[in-house]
Amino acid sequence: MNDDLPPALAHLLEGELAPGERLLWRGQPSLLHQIHFRIVLILCALLALVAVGGPIWIAHSTAFRELSRLSVISATPLKWFTGVVLLSAAFIPLVLWWVVRHTVYAITDRRAILIAEALLRRRVQSFTGEQLVRVVRHESHQGRGDILFERRVGFLGLTDAKAVEELLRQSYQASRLA
Numbered sequence: 001m002n003d004d005l006p007p008a009l010a011h012l013l014e015g016e017l018a019p020g021e022r023l024l025w026r027g028q029p030s031l032l033h034q035i036h037f038r039i040v041l042i043l044c045a046l047l048a049l050v051a052v053g054g055p056i057w058i059a060h061s062t063a064f065r066e067l068s069r070l071s072v073i074s075a076t077p078l079k080w081f082t083g084v085v086l087l088s089a090a091f092i093p094l095v096l097w098w099v100v101r102h103t104v105y106a107i108t109d110r111r112a113i114l115i116a117e118a119l120l121r122r123r124v125q126s127f128t129g130e131q132l133v134r135v136v137r138h139e140s141h142q143g144r145g146d147i148l149f150e151r152r153v154g155f156l157g158l159t160d161a162k163a164v165e166e167l168l169r170q171s172y173q174a175s176r177l178a
Helices: 007-016 031-067 077-101 161-177
Strands: 023-027 103-108 112-117 122-127 136-139 145-150 153-158
Touching (some): 007 103, 007 112, 023 161, 031 077, 136 161, 145 161
Antiparallel strands (some): 103 112, 145 153
């Protein structure tokens, strides 16, 4: 069980539990897993930006600078655009950190719970019955991965996806016997 859960999220999770419902496991997405996946996307986007914008940038900054003595702002719109894109890419890890710190996953003796807080609202989803065993597990060679209950919805960025899937199966079996 993850004991590094922010107190506000722990309190929120406790409030979601029904009377008599036992918490078996709780966790949060791994920040490294989230960043690792998106770094590949960021690098591909930057490569595309350089491939498309590079020749324009070179032509603009050498030949056209000599021909037109324009102001700094009007002479370099591509540089401004590139700067904004790079600055936005620099904020991605910060946004991912915020998302990870405001997301909690839980498995109880009755169901699986996903709580994700956004700026103005919160999403709480419960998965029960057959949903607990009809999951799709994606994992790396190190065992990190995701467990999907529905298309693109599930426990993402787990450090030990197989162990969490096994706990879901045990929870389902226990709920059937009860």
